[in-house]
Amino acid sequence: MGIVSRGFGGRRRSSRPDLPPGQYLVEDFPVLSAGPTPRIDLGSWEFRVVTEDGSKRAWDWAAFRAMPSEDITVDLHCVTKWSKLGTRWAGVSLDAILGDIETAAEFALVGSYGGYTTNLPLEDLRSGQAWIAYAYDGGDLDPEHGGPARLLVPHLYLWKSAKWVNGIQLLDTDEPGFWESVGYHNYGDPWREQRYWGD
Amino acid sequence: MARAAVLGRLSWRVGTVVALRDETSTARTIVLDVPGWPGHVAGQHVDLRLTAPDGYSTERSYSIASAPDGDRLELTVEPIPDGEVSPYLAGVLASGDQLELRGPVGGWFVWRPGTADPVFLVAGGSGLVPLMAMIRARELTGDESPFRLVYSVRDPASILYADELRRRARDDRGLDVTCAYTRMSPPGSPRPAGRIDASLLIAAGWPPDRRPAVFVCGPTGFVEAAANLLVDIGHDPRRVKTERFGSTGGSP
Amino acid sequence: MSQLPLDGNALAGPLSEVFSVDVTAAIGECAHCRRRGPMAETVVYASAPGLVARCPSCEVVVLRLVRDSGRAWLDLRGLICLQLAIPDDPEAEPANGT
Numbered sequence: 001m002g003i004v005s006r007g008f009g010g011r012r013r014s015s016r017p018d019l020p021p022g023q024y025l026v027e028d029f030p031v032l033s034a035g036p037t038p039r040i041d042l043g044s045w046e047f048r049v050v051t052e053d054g055s056k057r058a059w060d061w062a063a064f065r066a067m068p069s070e071d072i073t074v075d076l077h078c079v080t081k082w083s084k085l086g087t088r089w090a091g092v093s094l095d096a097i098l099g100d101i102e103t104a105a106e107f108a109l110v111g112s113y114g115g116y117t118t119n120l121p122l123e124d125l126r127s128g129q130a131w132i133a134y135a136y137d138g139g140d141l142d143p144e145h146g147g148p149a150r151l152l153v154p155h156l157y158l159w160k161s162a163k164w165v166n167g168i169q170l171l172d173t174d175e176p177g178f179w180e181s182v183g184y185h186n187y188g189d190p191w192r193e194q195r196y197w198g199d
Numbered sequence: 200m201a202r203a204a205v206l207g208r209l210s211w212r213v214g215t216v217v218a219l220r221d222e223t224s225t226a227r228t229i230v231l232d233v234p235g236w237p238g239h240v241a242g243q244h245v246d247l248r249l250t251a252p253d254g255y256s257t258e259r260s261y262s263i264a265s266a267p268d269g270d271r272l273e274l275t276v277e278p279i280p281d282g283e284v285s286p287y288l289a290g291v292l293a294s295g296d297q298l299e300l301r302g303p304v305g306g307w308f309v310w311r312p313g314t315a316d317p318v319f320l321v322a323g324g325s326g327l328v329p330l331m332a333m334i335r336a337r338e339l340t341g342d343e344s345p346f347r348l349v350y351s352v353r354d355p356a357s358i359l360y361a362d363e364l365r366r367r368a369r370d371d372r373g374l375d376v377t378c379a380y381t382r383m384s385p386p387g388s389p390r391p392a393g394r395i396d397a398s399l400l401i402a403a404g405w406p407p408d409r410r411p412a413v414f415v416c417g418p419t420g421f422v423e424a425a426a427n428l429l430v431d432i433g434h435d436p437r438r439v440k441t442e443r444f445g446s447t448g449g450s451p
Numbered sequence: 452m453s454q455l456p457l458d459g460n461a462l463a464g465p466l467s468e469v470f471s472v473d474v475t476a477a478i479g480e481c482a483h484c485r486r487r488g489p490m491a492e493t494v495v496y497a498s499a500p501g502l503v504a505r506c507p508s509c510e511v512v513v514l515r516l517v518r519d520s521g522r523a524w525l526d527l528r529g530l531i532c533l534q535l536a537i538p539d540d541p542e543a544e545p546a547n548g549t
Contacts, residue, residue, distance in 0.1 A: 002211065002248050002250040002256055002299050003213060003250065003297055003299055004250050004251070004252055005249040005250055005251070005287075005296070005297075005298070005299075006293075006296050006297075007287070007291045007292070007293075007296075008249045008250070008251055008287050008291070009251055010249070010251045010255050010257060010283055011283050013255065015253070024255070030498075031498070032498050032499050032500060033496055033498060033499060034496050034499040034501075034503040034512075035496060035503065035505060035510070035512075036456070036510065078500075079500050080500055081255075115511075115512075159500055179500060179501065179517070181526070182501065182515045182517050182524045182525075182526040183501070183517035183519065183522075183523075183524030184500065184501075184517065195519070196517075196519045196522075197524075244460070244463070244464075245464075246464035246465075258464075260461060260464060301464050301467065302463075302464060302467075304463035304464045304467050304473070304475075305460055305463040305473070305475055306463070306472075306473030306474075306475055306476040306536075307459075307460060307473070307475040307476040307489050307490075307491035308460050308475070308491060418455075419455035419456065419457070420455060422458075440491070441458060441491075441492075442458065442460045442491075443455075443456075443457050443458045443460075444457075445455055445456075445457055
């Protein structure tokens, strides 16, 4: 730890016993990004699932919004240590998306407009653990927070909740995504503090 | 000796605040004493690291404002509304306090005396800071490269180092300073308030055929607009060096 | 409120922990579009869980740096190579651009 800077407090934050280890609560909603915010026209937006044998299923915006949707309230934990509790979203469950898609794949590689990727076991997208979210806090999801739609998988660190999501590849072998291939933990469970390789 | 020099550059040092100087009603210069400071070149910056009692820490970069001066260096901070670090540095930090810093770093956006090329400085707001280090280093070394500064600010009250710039421009035939105001021009100003444009850069700067070394610094939006204008009016893009401070003042 | 990106000058401090010479003036060649230029001209996103530098021409990632305490990961696969200036006499001309 560096020398303490007299009188410096930093952004408002508080630690609470119910937070994952090393996290603190923030009041705002920080925006972290690895690249420019994509501007996506809803008329050309597409979400695509490709299975391990190459078969594809795609939704345009109208088809996506016609899917059954849920209102959910979840806690967010970013690997940069901030947490935000009780965030409200509306989205389509991955169980509905993956519903009748036949696959024996174990892994998923999620992709976004702009080239970002993140990977996770397919079972972590199922069983009510993940959504493609299009609304936040009662309004349309802002582009800087991932709109028009982002993945939301709150039981893992927030880098797994890919903003500007445009598809999922189902794979037989795991393929590390953008951050996983340069030091971040392959799985990313905040409750076991799995931030970096080897944690 | 060389090994110690290399290790010194890799580590965080501790500097002590020995003086504070208000530059405007909001911006403040911090004078630091940093034992063992290896010296710096005008244009370089330092990374500051602040740590709260609970261990939370954050880093920001600040350009060095001063010419090399032994163990002394100066930083000028403009507080950003709602900023996490700049209001602390500009308002809370006191004489005797310590700051952790890493540097000096940066080998691109630097000016070294002795090349004799004319120098064209274009500053937006707090982007003046590293360019002021160049102006000060020029005087310190007696370098004769002629300098022209175009400095874009909101209004006259926002001018950093106002008295010093006025004095230097008055006393030094090799330094020209033109201020451009974006929000409010003083009465009798030859130019109404507004963003810098090609005509201002042509009138107040060096023409491309003098092949000046050009340095542009300020918020990202300002730098991109200014750099595009400079290329539009004929400056060689390879002679235009830029340093962006992000969307507002210092780097995030 | 999102931040506009910085430029490669912002790489100087973080990379000074990895390289003993200045990297911002080093010339990099983008593996995607082959543009060559100083690393100082890359477009840098520093508010991410790591540092990301993108080619100013084609926007593809040229460099990523992640820092944990005691270790760092550096990915340079977006660069074909880096041309670095290394002073011949480290005593006479200090490294890192000074």
